[in-house]
Amino acid sequence: MFANVILVVLLVLAGLTAWSAPAVPTLTKYAALPKAPETTRTFLVAGVSPRYVGYHQAAPEDYTGLTDTIMLVQLRANEPTIRMLNVPRDTWVELPERGMSKINAASNFGPDELVNAVRNLTGVSVDGYVLLSLNALREVTDAAGGVTVDVKEPMKYTDTAAKLYIDFQPGRQHLDGRQAEAYLRFRYDRLGDIGRVGRQQEFVGALQRQLLSPLGLLHVPNVVAALGSNVRTSLSREDVAEVFGALLRRPTLEPHLLPGHFGGMVWIPEDDKIQTLVHDKFALEAVAGDPRALKIAIVNVSAPAGSARRLQEKLQGLGYVNVTIGNGDGDRNRTTLLTTDKKAAERLRDDLGYGRIVLGGVGEAGADLTIRLAADFPQSQN
Structure with missing residues (x-):
């Protein structure tokens, strides 16, 4: 949920100069001269909940707690739109060598495990990650002077571990950081985690509008400082430069929800619909x-x-976003690549390290490239 905040903050940062002291340490660490993205760039943004030791005592932050928000954020070189794919925390996936699990547990084993889980689920190649601690939501909201939202229905719940006492009535509410945490972590309505994703998206829009207002701009330096002290990222200065360059265009935010359906206490991903969404919205140019x-x-x-x-x-893992598998007939002795696009086939063969190219061969229906695996398939691949 609170991971979405980084999009709004970066959007504002892109058009500002570091004119206020509170922002200087963060800008010194991450700032770079903006440049337009030269290729499609996709980053994983996740909000990490605290781990607890003893009875309701939060452990020192090491960014290995369960993730409350998981989101892919994609920038494109020639498109003024930021595309976001929200992955519900309860999505049921297989973690390699660990078995079936909710995807939010992947972060327990480090950010690379989370990146791999999202990549295996969606087929989208990830260029880097940004992890935000729970404090990011509270401190950024307070630094912004609070955020006004429209509560759609009564919300009431007590979370003793997180010390959250949720009691909101329908109508417009101006939330401080603690209240924003309660509002965005609530998932005890009929839609559960999916309803929470919707509230997260609405909160982002409200925060974006507020920070871009004349009065909101006055809060930006403190918001930047709050963000900088609550983030762990693999993004390089070059990455940040391209993010700033994309955001200077004041892009439209285009959110999407990972296709799936409720299955007991988990979100069951629908692979065919995921593949279609990724192909239509997140595939490389x-x-x-x-x-x-x-x-x-x-x-x-x-x-x-x-x-x-x-x-x-x-x-x-190499960035191919639309790959299907099956069994069939063909040359049983030699692996072949069938296509009418010689350059693409040569590039694919370079990535594979083997394979005979057959131009104009009969491939699978609807496929641009067909790989027929034969007896010479390298054992190193197994």
């Missing part, structure tokens, strides 16, 4: 000779069982 945005079908003809799945995971 089509570039001549670049196969990563094309639809690739992997067909196991005579390779060991499980080979297609493992190759799919490898390609997704």
Whole structure:
């Protein structure tokens, strides 16, 4: 939830100079001269809840608590829109070598594990991560002078561990940091975590409008300082420069929810709909000779069982966003790449390290590139 705050803060930072002392330490650490993104850039933004030791005692922040918000944020070189894919914290996934779990537990094993879980779920390549502590929401909201929201229905719940006492009535409410935390962490209505995602998106819009108002701009230096003291990120100065460059265009925010459905206490991802959404909204731009945005079908003809799945995971890790798998017929002795796009096939073969290109061959229906795995499939891939 509070991870969304970083988008609003960066949006404001992009058009400002460091004119106030509170912001100087953060700007010194992260600031870079804005530059327009040259390619599509996708970052993982997540808000991390505190871990508790003893009885309701928060442990020192190490950013390995459960994630309350998980979101992919994508910038594009020639498009004034920031696309966001919200992944519900209760999404049911398989964590490699750890079994089935809610995706919000992946952060317990470090940010790389969380990045891998989101990448495996969506097929979207991730260029870096930004983790925000729970304090970020409270301190940024207070630094902004509070945020006004429209409460849609009564909200009442007591969370003794987090020391949250939630009691909101319908209507316009001006929330301070503690109240904002209660409002955005509440998930005890009929929509559960999905309803919370909706409130998060509305909160972001309200905070954005407020900070961009004439009076709101006065709060920006303190907001920047609050953010800087509550973040862990892998973004380089070059990454930040491209983020600033994209945000200077005052882009439209385009949020999306990971397709799925309720299944007991978890959110069951719907793979076909996820693939369609990613292909339509988050796939890389089509570039001549670049196969990563094309639809690739992997067909196991005579390779060991499980080979297609493992190759799919490898390609997704390399940034291929639309890869399907199956079994079928073909050359049983030699792995082949079938396509009419020679440059794309050569690039794919370079990534694979093997394969015979067959131009104009009969591939799978609807696929731009078809890989038929045969007996020569390298054992190192298994």
